[in-house]
Amino acid sequence: MKLSELDSADNYNDVWVLGEVVEGKVHRVTIELLGKAKDLAEKRASSGSKVVCLLMGYQLDGLEKELFSHHADKVIKVDDESLKFFNDSIHASVVTRLVKKYKPEIMISGATSKGRSLMPLVAVKLETGLTADCTGLEIDEESGLLLQTRPAYGGNIIATIKCEDHRPQMSTVRQGVFKVLPEDVSGTGELISEFVLDEEKQTSFTIISEEGLDGETRVNLHDANVIVTGGRGVKSADGFKVIHDLADAVNGAVGA
Structure with missing residues (x-):
């Protein structure tokens, strides 16, 4: 104002x-x-x-x-x-x-x-x-x-x-x-x-549900003490599974 x-x-x-x-x-x-x-x-x-x-x-x-x-x-x-x-x-x-x-x-x-x-x-x-x-x-x-x-x-x-x-x-x-x-x-x-x-x-639309993206329950990058990353050698989304598994094991976050 x-x-x-x-x-x-x-x-x-x-x-x-x-x-x-x-x-x-x-x-x-x-x-x-x-x-x-x-x-x-x-x-x-x-x-x-x-x-x-x-x-x-x-x-x-x-x-x-x-x-x-x-x-x-x-x-x-x-x-x-x-x-x-x-x-x-x-x-x-x-x-x-x-x-x-x-x-x-x-x-x-x-x-x-x-x-x-x-x-x-x-x-x-x-x-x-x-x-x-x-x-x-x-x-x-x-x-x-x-x-x-x-x-x-x-x-x-x-x-x-x-x-x-x-x-x-x-x-x-x-x-x-x-x-x-x-x-x-x-x-x-x-x-x-x-x-x-x-x-x-009064609004032009109504939100009936709200869902988080997969992985939002994991530790996020801001709060993580450990970040596990993968590069081009991982090759595919399937290859990142081991990255996610390792991050979960150490209570860390995944970065790319």
């Missing part, structure tokens, strides 16, 4: 993390981003900035406890059957409405398939900027703006981007860029329950 005399930057506060749930569990990138959000919020402490996680989905009971233990000050939870499957149209409408209601200063999301689909839609609806695949997020000491660093021109240069006249300042970050901060199992916070409006549930 474009800043103006009637809607100045002073009206925007807090660092939001757009949470993601996969198979009933909080995605690791969400935990990583909560740690970074804590760092950003502390640097904006003079404005009273807090870490807020927006968590959307279905049957989310109890997940807020994990978010609080990983440094969320508040959790806004939208638990509705219409959010059982990811539908970027419904999700974008809900996020946009809540951003307009609560006015976060910063909003960050994982650069997952869902984040890459949802964040651009929300940015367009809010008429603000979005910096994708950031490798660094810092607060400018003089202006208080979010400094969003990302590779550009095929990685030949590193660009630092500021969103001066629009809010929220939006970024996506790949998993593994930021480290998970130590967990505080005694952490508590404020839980806010929100909802999906009937008109937001």
Whole structure:
């Protein structure tokens, strides 16, 4: 949203993390981003900035406890059957409405398939900027703006981007860029329950099922301590069976 005399930057506060749930569990990138959000919020402490996680989905009971233990000050939870499957149209409408209601200063999301689909839609609806695949997020000491660093021109240069006249300042970050901060199992916070409006549930298509690709139950590359690879000598998909078997035996991941 474009800043103006009637809607100045002073009206925007807090660092939001757009949470993601996969198979009933909080995605690791969400935990990583909560740690970074804590760092950003502390640097904006003079404005009273807090870490807020927006968590959307279905049957989310109890997940807020994990978010609080990983440094969320508040959790806004939208638990509705219409959010059982990811539908970027419904999700974008809900996020946009809540951003307009609560006015976060910063909003960050994982650069997952869902984040890459949802964040651009929300940015367009809010008429603000979005910096994708950031490798660094810092607060400018003089202006208080979010400094969003990302590779550009095929990685030949590193660009630092500021969103001066629009809010929220939006970024996506790949998993593994930021480290998970130590967990505080005694952490508590404020839980806010929100909802999906009937008109937001209206969409041009309906998702009736969702299935993962074969192999998604294996350890992924981001989390693997061991990666087993195969080259041209394997020759065929059948030849990769022994690669998969070895990876399973050592609790590793398959790379090519």
